[in-house]
Amino acid sequence: MSTRSRLLLAATAAAAALTLSACSSGGISGGGGDTNFVTGKNGIATAAKGHRDPAPDLSGKTIDGKTIDVADYKGKVVVVNIWGSWCGPCRAEGKYFAKVSKEYEGKGVQFVGINTRDTSTTPAVAFEKEQGITYPSLYDPSGKLMLRFKRGTLNPQLVPTTLILDRDGKVAARALEALSEESLLKMLKPVLAEK
Template identity: 75%
Template sequence: MSTRSRAVLLSAVAAVAALTLSACGNGGTSGGGGNTNFITGNNGIDTAPKGERAAAPDLSGRTIDGKSLAVADYKGKVVVVNVWGSWCGPCREEAKYFSKVSQDYADKGVQFVGINTRDSSTTPAIAFEKEHAIAYPSLYDPTGKLMLRFEKGTLNPQLIPSTLIIDKDGKVAARALEALDDTTLLKMLKPVLAEK
């Protein structure tokens, strides 16, 4: 193999590795063929019918500011779970919308929780939340272990940001595997919030 061919091959391998590792993208499909009863709508939001939802897994641990948090403690509220990283451009774009909607719905039975992933320390995550006025807690999940707790086909660890809505009964009601603005987030949230 010539030096040039080897260089081209190494460059291609490095590019694929970089894309796989960064994996901060818009949209896509979920990982795996699990039967999660999600139906993709034309607005990028997947919803599962009320009687056919999977229970949310145990989402508990330390927050980026070192406090203990368990999402199960919010049962009875609608919980918006947003998976993000400070390194992710689309996460920065959607952060202002999540900050605004979380404040607007704080007294309406809605709790926002972030899952910060792939940040090597909490320092950039804390700076990200401060910069974007994020007031809700975020679990620190540098290796993505919390995402892997979801039933196969619910989340794709390669697609960041991702958002899930957990209904009042602790079941995964809706998801989006792409960045959201406030309008799209509310289209996802309001139907679940209106459920009896």
């Protein structure tokens, strides 16, 4: 088998694995041992203050061509929503993220999206317009930003995934499913209340 054929086969297998894992409503964290986080009955996993892992570098171009770095929002609670325009559950939760982001504007909270697996920014921009989303979204068509999280942490594993970063840029909570407004607020409020 030629090198080109092997590369094509490997790329096809990786794409199939990503497709099978996309838009699921469950998952497990990679790695073993004591992870220092607890998953509640509501599907939201949390890590206690002092036992949180820092978020990796989440920076780059947005779907509208600007550049952002999530680290610039240190001092604020950051809601990171990983989504794709092709993802039905993402469409279901989009309106809640738009609403809550507007309600918490200027209250020490920053929302950031990570658009993944869209082959161009056109459907991503249309999705945000349709949903009323006004916060920035990083454009990550290959999913490389998701891969920067360490295994065994509150890492994103599915689309959609929502992460709450505390004021120090550490991952405080994670949901591996589409969220209602109520579920999103249950994740956000405790971290926002921390001193």
